[in-house]
Amino acid sequence: MNKQSRFPYKLYLVLSEADCKGRHFLKVAEESIIGGVDLIQLREKNDDLETFIRKALQLKEITDNYEIPLIINDNLEIAKKVNATGIHVGTHDIPPVAIRELWCNAAYVGYSIEHLEQLDTEETAVSDYLGISPVFKTPTKTDTITEWGLDGIRTIRKLTDKPLVAIGNLDVHNIKSVIDAGADCIAVVSAICGAPNPQKAAYQLKNELLK
Ligand SMILES: Cc1ncc(COP(=O)(O)OP(=O)(O)O)c(N)n1
Numbered sequence: 001m002n003k004q005s006r007f008p009y010k011l012y013l014v015l016s017e018a019d020c021k022g023r024h025f026l027k028v029a030e031e032s033i034i035g036g037v038d039l040i041q042l043r044e045k046n047d048d049l050e051t052f053i054r055k056a057l058q059l060k061e062i063t064d065n066y067e068i069p070l071i072i073n074d075n076l077e078i079a080k081k082v083n084a085t086g087i088h089v090g091t092h093d094i095p096p097v098a099i100r101e102l103w104c105n106a107a108y109v110g111y112s113i114e115h116l117e118q119l120d121t122e123e124t125a126v127s128d129y130l131g132i133s134p135v136f137k138t139p140t141k142t143d144t145i146t147e148w149g150l151d152g153i154r155t156i157r158k159l160t161d162k163p164l165v166a167i168g169n170l171d172v173h174n175i176k177s178v179i180d181a182g183a184d185c186i187a188v189v190s191a192i193c194g195a196p197n198p199q200k201a202a203y204q205l206k207n208e209l210l211k
Pocket residue numbers: 012014041043073074088089090091092093110112131132133141165167187
């Protein structure tokens with residue numbers, strides 16, 4: 001199976017209530033899907049377990065309605081419990097190899113790449129897509145290591161044929177150069193959650209990606 005059919009998504013929303021500027025996160029989710037978002041990750045870093053599960057179940061109703069994948073950030077227990085489509089983890093989370101053993105129904109396991117050395121590991125081998133994390137430094141997530149930049153994307157592109165999801169300070173002005181550098185998909189928080197009109201923002205991002 002080629003890369004495009006293994007991971008046929010272009011625009012990825014990474015969603016958290018805190019980034020939605022006081023608007024309801026479910027409204028932002030639905031508007032963004034109508035605007036053109038292809039999959040959503042629920043990333044709630046500060047919620048207790050019960051709250052995260054409740055939000056994930058509410059969001060799952062919407063993503064199921066529109067038949068798009070729901071990815072859960074970090075938490076395997078929640079991903080399994082809500083029957084999410086997949087999970088995204090980084091170097092400090094449960095490793096992809098363990099996820100494969102504990103959750104055989106995971107359609108997508110995403111793994112953040114912070115060092116080039118990770119590309120040559122079993123964790124990367126069993127992952128379905130790689131997050132290039134971050135492409136550009138961003139106030140949304142400050143505990144990052146490598147600012148990959150466009151050159152970093154080109155380097156990673158030469159070393160793997162895994163689907164590459166670019167994330168970190170991406171917006172309508174820079175996403176085309178990120179795709180041209182070798183990314184397959186663009187993930188954003190602020191460009192949609194923080195936009196005055198999330199539906200319009202998603203539409204404009206998607207339009208730029210499809211040019
Ligand atoms: C699509 C995507 N790429 C990278 C990340 C970052 O994941 P991680 O390194 O585990 O950091 P946290 O998101 O857990 O703070 C992501 N969430 N999504």
